[in-house]
Each structure stands twice: as C-alpha cells, then as structure tokens.
Amino acid sequence: MIQRRTLLRAAALASSPLALAARAAAPLQELRLDYAYYSPSSLVLRRFGWLEEDFKKDGVPVRWVLSAGSNRALEYLNAGSIDIGSTAGLAALLGRANGNPIRAPYIFSRPEWTALVVRHDSNIKTLADLKGKKVAATKGTDPYLFLLRALHVAGLKRDDIEHVALQHADGRAALEQGRVDAWAGLDPLMAASELDQGSRLIYRNVAFNTYGFLNVREEFLANQPQAVRRVIAGYERARQWILANTTEAAKILSEEAKVSLPVALLQIKLRTDLSHPLPTAEHVQALQAAAPILLSEQLVRPGTDLNRTVLELVDTRFAAPLLARA
Incomplete structure (x- = not known):
C-alpha cells in the first residue's frame, strides 16, 4: 500500500504544473x-x-x-x-x-494556388467534360480537395473520373505529356505550365482555395x-x-x-x-x-x-x- 501511495504521489508530482513547466523549460536542441x-x-x-x-x-x-x-x-x-x-x-x-x-x-x-488545368489543345472546356477522363491530383492536398469540390459543382462524383495519384510536379509532367487529360495544379508549377506550355485553366474558384x-x-x-x-x-x-x-x-x-x-x-x-x-x-x-x-x-x-x-x-x-x- 505504501509503495502504491508513493507511486501515485510521484505520478501526481510529475504531472503537476511545476513539473510541466520545468519540462517545458527544457532547452531547444x-x-x-x-x-x-x-x-x-x-x-x-x-x-x-x-x-x-x-x-x-x-x-x-x-x-x-x-x-x-x-x-x-x-x-x-x-x-x-x-x-x-x-x-x-x-x-x-x-x-x-x-x-x-x-x-x-x-x-x-x-x-489562389490551385485550379483545374488542361493542355492548350484539349477539347475539355467545362467541368462536365471531365466525366470519364483521367485527372491527376496529389491526395491529401488542397488541389485534390479542390478537385473533389469542383466535381460536386458539376454534379459529378469522384467515381465519375479516373483519379491518377501523382505528386504535383509529376502531375504537371503527365498533363503536358498527354498521359492524363487534366490536372489539379499547384503554383508555381501551374503558372509555369500556363506561361511556358500554354495550358488552360478550365475551372477557377478562389473560395475553394483554402x-x-x-x-x-x-x-x-x-x-x-x-x-x-x-x-x-x-x-x-x-x-x-x-x-x-x-x-x-x-x-x-x-x-x-x-x-x-x-x-x-x-x-x-x-x-x-x-x-x-x-x-x-x-x-x-x-x-x-x-x-x-x-x-x-x-x-x-x-x-x-x-x-x-x-x-x-x-x-x-x-x-x-x-x-x-x-
């Protein structure tokens, strides 16, 4: 019993404000x-x-x-x-x-660092045109979530497109090389694709850029x-x-x-x-x-x-x- 009380007292002291403050004061390495x-x-x-x-x-x-x-x-x-x-x-x-x-x-x-991007010669003009198309986007990022929200605007679901999971730079390359039909871009890569390759932004919405x-x-x-x-x-x-x-x-x-x-x-x-x-x-x-x-x-x-x-x-x-x- 004495040992148990000792352990409980030690635990309480370890979690006390003074102990926590002392721990917080440990120098940054x-x-x-x-x-x-x-x-x-x-x-x-x-x-x-x-x-x-x-x-x-x-x-x-x-x-x-x-x-x-x-x-x-x-x-x-x-x-x-x-x-x-x-x-x-x-x-x-x-x-x-x-x-x-x-x-x-x-x-x-x-x-406003993301938008939906297509090649300069693409026949995709609107969000609705993405149905059945390959779209590159990096999962867990604003461009990917922007893509999902944009699809909802057009009455589409994630299953209505073929999502191609690529990191941002690879998504840009895949778009410009014709391996995907669209890309949820990220600046400065998106701006570079626009100015250097003539890529077009088919859907912009600053409110969807968090x-x-x-x-x-x-x-x-x-x-x-x-x-x-x-x-x-x-x-x-x-x-x-x-x-x-x-x-x-x-x-x-x-x-x-x-x-x-x-x-x-x-x-x-x-x-x-x-x-x-x-x-x-x-x-x-x-x-x-x-x-x-x-x-x-x-x-x-x-x-x-x-x-x-x-x-x-x-x-x-x-x-x-x-x-x-x-």
Whole structure:
C-alpha cells in the first residue's frame, strides 16, 4: 500500500504544473521547419537566414526540410521529423481529423494556388467534360480537395473520373505529356505550365482555395512557445519584406523553384494575398464551410465532429499579442 501511495504521489508530482513547466523549460536542441515553393515567405526567411541569426545566440541550429506539397508537410509533422510545417488549411484539417496532432497559429498567405488545368489543345472546356477522363491530383492536398469540390459543382462524383495519384510536379509532367487529360495544379508549377506550355485553366474558384496554414506540432507548441513566437516573428518579417519588395521576392521564388521570373511574378503578384496573417473567425468559418467534403468523400471516419476539429486546429489567440505589436 505504501509503495502504491508513493507511486501515485510521484505520478501526481510529475504531472503537476511545476513539473510541466520545468519540462517545458527544457532547452531547444534544434529548430526543424519546412520551406515550400507555395509559401514565398518561407523561401525569403530561409534565403536571408533570419531565423539562423536569431537562434544562433542560443546555440540552436536551424534545419530546413523541403515540402513538395501539403501531404509531405503533414507526413513530416506526424512523424515528428519537423516541428513546424506549411500546408493548405483544408489539408491541415484533414490531417488533424485523422489524428495528426497539430495546431495552426499563423496564416502565411491567402492564395489562389490551385485550379483545374488542361493542355492548350484539349477539347475539355467545362467541368462536365471531365466525366470519364483521367485527372491527376496529389491526395491529401488542397488541389485534390479542390478537385473533389469542383466535381460536386458539376454534379459529378469522384467515381465519375479516373483519379491518377501523382505528386504535383509529376502531375504537371503527365498533363503536358498527354498521359492524363487534366490536372489539379499547384503554383508555381501551374503558372509555369500556363506561361511556358500554354495550358488552360478550365475551372477557377478562389473560395475553394483554402488558406496557407503554418502548423505546429502540439507538443512543440506547449513545450517551446517562445520558439514558436520567434518563428512567427520571422515569418512576419518575411511577409513585410515581400510586401515592400515584391519583384525581389519573385526573383527568390524563381531561383528556388527553378521557374522563370514571369511565372514567379504571376504567383506572387496576382495569386498571393499576404494581408491577413492572424487566424480569425474568417478562417474558422471557411474551413467549416469546406469540411463537409471530407465526410461525403469518406476521407475521415463517419461521425467525425469536424466543426470541433476546426476549433481545435485554428489557434486564433496564440499569435494575437505578437501581431498586435507589429
């Protein structure tokens, strides 16, 4: 009995606020985060080394990992190989609903980064023309979810097309080589296909493009809140720099993604809105409006409370004091 009481007391002490605070105060060994061509702020931040400069005074190295799409960023977050990763909002919701322990305290952009694309010589003109056709899209990403929502607009179902699961760059290649009839594109690849190959966007809907979410593993957010604040401050610095230096930011995107400057300018100037970085009710409502597609397409378990999941994902309070001072 004495031993049992001792064990219970030890367990209680281990979970006490003081013990948790002590655990949270453990020094950060390495900052691990992603960069992505669909997130120009991440490219600018990495190029200028602002986070390396900030964390160097604490002796903390910064490690960057390239995310080729939301699906990759979510895989890295779920595996614990990065602590902070950039994805589309609806993709983040899908990940959270399926057990990926993430929260989103910052919005890195409001993009129009996806649309449905066909070759310049295609006879496909409308969504209805996609019936029976091969369409490439990367599962678990905004373009894939955009495709599903677009099909619903035309009264089509997922089974009415032949979905070809390819990563974004491979989807572009498959379209241009004629191996698929259409592609749910992603910038800057989509912009490059338009300008370089004459590909056409047959369906655009900015409302179906969900926001760019900067996601943090919950454990990291709880244990290293100050580090997260410093990363967000870095993103804010990059965002403000892009707003003041749009052409220079496009040059960085052009060099990193290996696309032409006109392609990069199309993405940043015409399809990227950097004006609302703080998560708000607007982002909550946008995800709640989009969430039914996850249930209707059986991408989450039946009965999943997606409204609650949205509230668990979108952190409207963490960054508020930081952005209020900016």
